Amino acid sequence: MFYDFSQKKPALFLAPMADVTNPAFRFVAHQRGADFTYTEMIHSDGFNHGDPYAKNRGFSIDEIPYGIQIVGNSAESISKAAAGLENLFKPAAKVIDINMGCPSPPITKTGCGAALMARDFSAANHPASIVRSVCDAAMFPVTAKIRIYKDDEKTLRLAKSIENAGAAAITVHGRTRDQMYSGVANWEIAAKIKKELSIPVILNGDIVDEKSLQTAMDLTNCDGYMIGRGTIGNPFLFQKLNSYLKNGELETISMPDEFEARVSDLNQYLILLKRYDLLPHVNVRAHSQWFTKGLPYSRAMRLKINDLHNDVKIRSFSDEELTVEREALGFEILNIFNEYADKCRKEYCEQV
Numbered sequence: 001m002f003y004d005f006s007q008k009k010p011a012l013f014l015a016p017m018a019d020v021t022n023p024a025f026r027f028v029a030h031q032r033g034a035d036f037t038y039t040e041m042i043h044s045d046g047f048n049h050g051d052p053y054a055k056n057r058g059f060s061i062d063e064i065p066y067g068i069q070i071v072g073n074s075a076e077s078i079s080k081a082a083a084g085l086e087n088l089f090k091p092a093a094k095v096i097d098i099n100m101g102c103p104s105p106p107i108t109k110t111g112c113g114a115a116l117m118a119r120d121f122s123a124a125n126h127p128a129s130i131v132r133s134v135c136d137a138a139m140f141p142v143t144a145k146i147r148i149y150k151d152d153e154k155t156l157r158l159a160k161s162i163e164n165a166g167a168a169a170i171t172v173h174g175r176t177r178d179q180m181y182s183g184v185a186n187w188e189i190a191a192k193i194k195k196e197l198s199i200p201v202i203l204n205g206d207i208v209d210e211k212s213l214q215t216a217m218d219l220t221n222c223d224g225y226m227i228g229r230g231t232i233g234n235p236f237l238f239q240k241l242n243s244y245l246k247n248g249e250l251e252t253i254s255m256p257d258e259f260e261a262r263v264s265d266l267n268q269y270l271i272l273l274k275r276y277d278l279l280p281h282v283n284v285r286a287h288s289q290w291f292t293k294g295l296p297y298s299r300a301m302r303l304k305i306n307d308l309h310n311d312v313k314i315r316s317f318s319d320e321e322l323t324v325e326r327e328a329l330g331f332e333i334l335n336i337f338n339e340y341a342d343k344c345r346k347e348y349c350e351q352v
């Protein structure tokens with residue numbers, strides 16, 4: 001098994017997120033308590049054709065165990081990429097996850113992501129036949145991340161067929177493809193799948209804090225809980241959730257302490273982006289702004305960050321030039337965070 005689900009504590013997974021879960025972000029999330037993380041989706045055709053960016057998305061800092069997610073439109077392409085990627089990234093990489101849920105039109109238009117779930121259920125074309133092929137081609141365990149259909153029975157049939165095809169676990173994002181990211185995730189269907197399947201079931205969608213995690217656990221009894229948007233700019237969420245799981249109550253963290261934790265995460269994130277040559281691939285301004293989410297003065301900080309020099313927008317920059325620019329930008333942004341963290345601490349002390 002790629003992850004020890006027998007532990008008492010429910011597993012907290014970091015969801016695969018394109019342009020978010022790069023190696024540096026995964027590392028920080030892991031430090032804050034994510035039990036398992038996934039790469040951004042790696043396009044099988046791109047990887048098979050030698051796209052160097054796939055390498056940038058695929059590695060893991062300090063050999064932290066993680067999963068590689070592949071998006072593709074055919075059993076052949078995904079299987080070939082799976083074999084290549086596991087070879088490249090073992091032993092830290094532990095599992096290949098097949099993306100069956102991405103609803104974004106540029107992805108589905110080419111038959112990838114959620115389009116795999118739109119295949120008919122005839123034997124040759126069945127979505128689960130892809131899982132079977134990848135299981136045959138890969139040494140690693142294989143998992144699938146699905147969305148749901150409007151029809152619960154059909155979703156259940158798909159989940160069972162994925163299990164029968166040899167998947168080691170399944171992640172269920174409780175939204176249909178048409179819902180994209182709107183509406184409320186349906187956790188009941190994950191509960192039904194959990195009851196019917198023997199492999200671990202990981203619930204995904206709308207877990208954002210201790211309360212939603214507890215409700216999801218009570219309702220579904222799943223083996224793992226995967227969190228996406230709630231962690232963007234906020235890997236500290238994993239620490240809070242783990243503290244809650246351990247103590248059974250909300251931890252009271254003062255705002256200045258939380259502010260400092262966030263600044264410390266951003267600082268470490270920027271250092272790792274530089275150290276591992278990821279700066280040319282990451283929009284430092286946008287990512288830093290995510291770290292202001294939910295903090296006092298977040299609007300003021302975002303405005304200040306926006307006002308910083310804009311040279312990074314120049315498209316003709318080489319990777320080296322982008323690195324220099326973005327590193328400098330990162331320093332300036334950290335100064336803004338530190339300034340407001342001090343302000344927060346001061347105001348908090350005055351109040352207490």
Ligand SMILES: Cc1cc2nc3c(=O)[nH]c(=O)nc-3n(C[C@H](O)[C@H](O)[C@H](O)COP(=O)(O)O)c2cc1C
Binds near residue numbers: 226230
């Ligand atoms: C910016 C962004 C990028 C995403 N990229 C991927 C991806 O590469 N692969 C994938 O399976 N899902 C991707 N997703 C979907 C998430 O993994 C997750 O299923 C979804 O956000 C619901 O979980 P949440 O409510 O915790 O955010 C992405 C979501 C977001 C917001």
